[in-house]
Amino acid sequence: MSKVILVTGAGRGLGTDIARQALAAGHRVVATGRRPEQVEQALGGPQDSLLAVKLDVTSLDDAQAAAQAAVDRFGRIDVLINNAGNFVAGFFEEITPENMRRQIETNLFGPMNVTRAVLPVMRRQRDGHVITISSLAGVVGGEFTAAYAASKFGLEGWMESLHFDVKPYHIRTTVVEPGYFRTELLVDASTTWPEPTIDDYAERTASTIKAWKSVNGRQPGDPAKLAGALLAIAGQEQPPLRFVAGADAIEGVSAKARELLAQAEASRELGGNLAYDPTA
Ligand SMILES: NC(=O)c1ccc[n+]([C@@H]2O[C@H](COP(=O)([O-])OP(=O)(O)OC[C@H]3O[C@@H](n4cnc5c(N)ncnc54)[C@H](OP(=O)(O)O)[C@@H]3O)[C@@H](O)[C@H]2O)c1
Numbered sequence: 001m002s003k004v005i006l007v008t009g010a011g012r013g014l015g016t017d018i019a020r021q022a023l024a025a026g027h028r029v030v031a032t033g034r035r036p037e038q039v040e041q042a043l044g045g046p047q048d049s050l051l052a053v054k055l056d057v058t059s060l061d062d063a064q065a066a067a068q069a070a071v072d073r074f075g076r077i078d079v080l081i082n083n084a085g086n087f088v089a090g091f092f093e094e095i096t097p098e099n100m101r102r103q104i105e106t107n108l109f110g111p112m113n114v115t116r117a118v119l120p121v122m123r124r125q126r127d128g129h130v131i132t133i134s135s136l137a138g139v140v141g142g143e144f145t146a147a148y149a150a151s152k153f154g155l156e157g158w159m160e161s162l163h164f165d166v167k168p169y170h171i172r173t174t175v176v177e178p179g180y181f182r183t184e185l186l187v188d189a190s191t192t193w194p195e196p197t198i199d200d201y202a203e204r205t206a207s208t209i210k211a212w213k214s215v216n217g218r219q220p221g222d223p224a225k226l227a228g229a230l231l232a233i234a235g236q237e238q239p240p241l242r243f244v245a246g247a248d249a250i251e252g253v254s255a256k257a258r259e260l261l262a263q264a265e266a267s268r269e270l271g272g273n274l275a276y277d278p279t280a
Pocket residue numbers: 008009010011012013014015033034035055056057058082083084085086106110133134135136177178179180181182183184185186189190219
């Protein structure tokens with residue numbers, strides 16, 4: 001069935017694959033990006049089912065204008081795919097406070113802005129589906145990913161809670177945790193590499209940047225296949241709350257689940273008996 005799908009960050013990377021496949025499947029697509037002309041070009045030029053709109057996700061005004069443009073053109077929004085994001089890399093102490101804020105602004109407040117703009121449309125319809133691309137780093141923290149993981153862990157808590165808020169209006173939510181996919185995320189246009197500023201970290205920073213850069217172009221996941229899987233999920237009447245994408249991510253999330261269980265059990269003796277005792 002043809003749906004109206006709004007996707008952010010559609011000018012390159014995973015967002016382009018999603019928009020391209022959605023158009024090929026007969027959906028009407030609101031493909032958004034900071035440079036709408038680049039978005040339209042990436043998708044093969046103007047076409048009846050395509051509306052390319054300027055949307056910098058850090059701007060609530062842009063988000064509201066894009067949602068309005070979608071309704072003006074196609075009358076509704078069935079699926080929102082919060083895809084746009086970037087990567088501020090580095091050890092916590094070498095990530096400047098400004099870059100930390102920029103990371104949260106794009107990866108966490110960005111999807112919140114767009115969702116805030118789209119939810120009134122979906123509530124009016126009493127129907128909709130919000131899909132947000134988190135990351136394996138939204139479940140598992142790791143070296144050099146303090147900023148990125150903080151933003152993606154934030155997404156996880158927000159999306160898991162949003163589910164309850166909007167469920168009564170038949171709006172479904174899915175948070176997606178991809179492992180490594182071969183997009184442009186690790187190129188300089190998408191990744192902010194840290195300036196080595198602290199002697200203690202200097203060698204680790206240099207070698208970790210080198211290691212991350214060597215992953216670029218060799219990531220195991222195929223974004224075209226992920227786009228296909230996301231469109232399959234967008235077509236489900238009862239989509240999953242969480243979708244773990246890629247064998248590496250499934251392994252990582254499973255290991256984290258086991259670790260959480262073990263940590264909860266290990267907390268029982270000291271943490272399980274802390275109830276307030278009014279008689280003491
Ligand atoms: N690739 C992976 O291995 C991987 C793994 C886990 C999660 N993810 C997540 O997957 C999503 C897609 O990333 P990708 O892998 O496709 O990376 P990508 O190739 O670098 O594409 C990122 C996209 O986000 C857009 N973007 C960045 N900041 C934006 C802003 N303020 N407003 C609007 N658009 C903005 C970029 O547009 P511009 O051209 O304007 O910069 C670009 O279209 C991200 O949320 C990322 O965190 C990726």
